[in-house]
Amino acid sequence: MSSFLYRLGRSMVRHRRAVVAVVLALLVALGAAAGFLQKGMDNSVSIPGTESQAALDRLAATFPEVSGSSAQILVVSPEGTSVRDEGVADAVRATTDVLAARDDVRGVQSPFTDTLTGDPVAAADADGLSDDDRAALVTVMMSGAGTEIPTAVKDEIADIVADLSTALPEGWTASVGGELYSSEFPTITVTEALGVGVALVVLILTLGSLVAAGLPLANALVGVGLAMALVLLATAVTPVNSSTPMLALMLGLAVGIDYALFIVARHRDQLRDGLDVEESIARATATSGSAVLFAGLTVMIALVGLGVAGIPFLTTMGVAGAVAVAVAVVVSVTLTPALLGFAGERVRPRPSRRARRAEARAAAHAAQGTAAQGPSALDPAVHAAADAAPAPAGTAPAPDAAASRGAHTEAPRTRADRFFAGWVQTVTRRPLVTIAAVLAVGTFLALPALDLRLALPNAGVLPESSQARQTYDRITEHYGAGANGPLIVTASILTSDDPLGLAEDIAAEMRALPGVADVPLSTPNASADTLIVQVVPEGGPTDEATADLVQDIRDQRDRLAAEYDIDIAVTGFTAVGIDVSAKLGAALLPFGIFVVGLSLVLLTMVFRSIAVPLKATFGYLLSVVAAFGVVAAVFENGIAADLLHVAKLGPVISFMPIVLMGVLFGLAMDYEVFLVSRIREEYVHGGDARAAIRSGFRGSAQVVTAAAVIMFSVFFFFVPEGDVNIKPIALGLAVGVFVDAFLVRMTLVPAVLELLGDKAWWMPRWLDRFLPSFDVEGEGLHAELALEGWPAAGTAIAARGLRVDERARLAPDVALDVPDGGVLVVDGPARAVTGLLLTLAGRVAPAGGDLKVGGLALPHRAGAVRRRVGWVDSRHADARAVEAALRENPHVLVVDAAHHLHGSARAGAALSAAQAAGTTLVLGTSGADVLPPGVTPTHRLSLTTIDAPTATSPAAAGVLR
Known part of the structure; x- marks a missing residue:
């Protein structure tokens, strides 16, 4: 993957104009299509398999008058008066007659009209009035669900009610509410934009350049634009809840900024070390891009996993969120390298004041060595000149002695480096104390989660300025709370x-x-x-x-x-909401098992460790319960509720826990990957587990901190003025990100790794062989770059110090140098020959040494090698198999047990023709001269084995599997 991303990053730089043009064209085309084809949002809640939904479906056929949505009109008289006024009753009857005549109204239930006969009922005899005789409640039953009723119809009904209010005596009120008006479509306000403003400030402080800071924002905005267009387009073919685009917007902004930040930050670090711009972009895309790809993949899997609840609108939300994250990933690894290519040298960091002093000091010492009279390196003028002199564009500070000794001894270069060096030193000094403190704080935050209650929102949680909310409160006052949800x-x-x-x-x-x-x-x-x-x-x-x-x-x-x-x-609407909450509650456990299991598997693949995935999963669960606790404290207990503009205390949206668990899982994996992968990289290269914690932490903590602050800001600013459905989710994500980044990853993780030492990176050998490897640290790329320039051009197969899997019993240190079009003949014991041939064909990973086939390093490019190298086992094939393999035009063809083709002129002719056409042949035989006719070897290799079995033993005749 890192090799692919390396080539992709370089290609994006070289074709940056075309990349930007394609992205802009896509943005315009998708935006236009969304504008013409989108059908609007749909807030219907359908829960297949529940009693309430099945009953509602039956009513649609047998009793359609009560199966659709309903509106409530409440008439209230002033204090000291009664609603039993015949003039008021006449006004209400006139209004209900107008409503009943509408095609979109199934029926009207009014205290002043007989429900069965439709005859007027005298105001004095009316039933269904409030106990204090000050309120009359009218129910309007609509055709179809609320989401199927256009906004224009809702506005027309509201206008009819406004006319009734005008016709009533002074001091009387008529307002409309109920299920039909129980939700409002979310809008974007200036408050949400403040999160982007905070992100820009953090980016400038982190990257130290306005140009560099603008790149992640541009990346995120383009990604959000594409994602929102796709979500709107989806409304043409499937119902999409109004909360879905808001969730996609939040996620797209947060991960879009963060993913681009990781790539830009790595690019600037490499530029600081003197790397060429194009090479640095390619390497940043390969290394940080691999981590971005993995992190995005985990978020997407978790979001799509929301479908385990079996609720269609929640599945749609998960898929839309996953699409937004996928777009952010693709834009990050394509558009970001292209924009970095346009920025060129403008994002190269200036050497710090400390580095300029060191350079001036070194220059002064050099001058002293060549001239008897020269300025002293201790002369204050030298220091002043070093501090004042700007760094030439395109240059980087010369590495000092400490830097040249390796990452573990590198001194902190900036104030931020020094801060994080001090922080990691503090939290690892007494790891048990740190772990206990983190657990205590996490438990304290999580305790209010015991009070968390879930429900579908209704008009009672709308802002107090909403007429539907006012109607809800007045119904509660005059009829009791239950009248709002019969x-x-x-x-x-x-x-x-x-x-x-x-x-x-x-x-x-x-x-x-x-x-x-x-x-x-x-x-x-x-x-x-x-x-x-x-x-x-x-x-x-x-x-x-x-x-x-x-x-x-x-x-x-x-x-x-x-x-x-x-x-x-x-x-009914209330029973449906209760069933939704129950089904979502029941889905939490299987979804939690899915997420935790996925976390353990993915992190084990990445970090090749047992302890690290267990620690990471526990940290994720701590972040989740802490987020639940804070949400409950605000929305249930009212802590800071006024500050966050919570309209009404009570249960939170039913799907908050499962959405929060899914999204936070992916985001937690982001920080785990970006922080711990850097520590593992230092450990792999240096071998000292505890020193790797400090150097790896310093290398990634600043960027992880900036990313967490950005993500927290984006989520948090969706809380004060956000949609009622999004508010608790946004708050939970903001708290979860904060706890996970700063309490878990930046504090708990170093302490646990310090406590475990080398044991943190232990993994059973059998499990290491069984699990696939996801190279998020770019080790494969580093290996390829280290072998760049070897062997010479035109070499098909090159090996030095090559060691084959021990099961082949092959003596170590095989050396090869076979040119394109050459014929290598390998003879020796069957097990040893087969083992080497499988290794050269990319089918088995080498046990050690360096190996390139077709210019591709093994084992890192094994997939590409297998696509270019044909394989024929002549023990189970004949000349036709050789011809079939050659029709695929392989760069290299490997034929095991070629002595079985010794008498086949057809096979010999096919191999000779392939050699003449430039195909490199590798033939394994039992003897150097036992070859198909017409094949002329250019290179020979006779193998020796360790404790080689006799020719008649089963091991000698066996084939390595």
């Missing part, structure tokens, strides 16, 4: 010969249940095959008592079936 109990009554009597009986059964405030409606449909009973709970839609009442009603199913021969079901 339940619908439905049953099939095909076998009943007295539908009206049965309706009264079931209503009486419902009234007898504890927690029921009222049963205002109990009626069969026109065909008398379906019964509905409207049940008003004592508690509000999101109260635990209401969820208990729903369960109590469902518990009556068997008794009512035996007594009345009916099968009841509970549905």
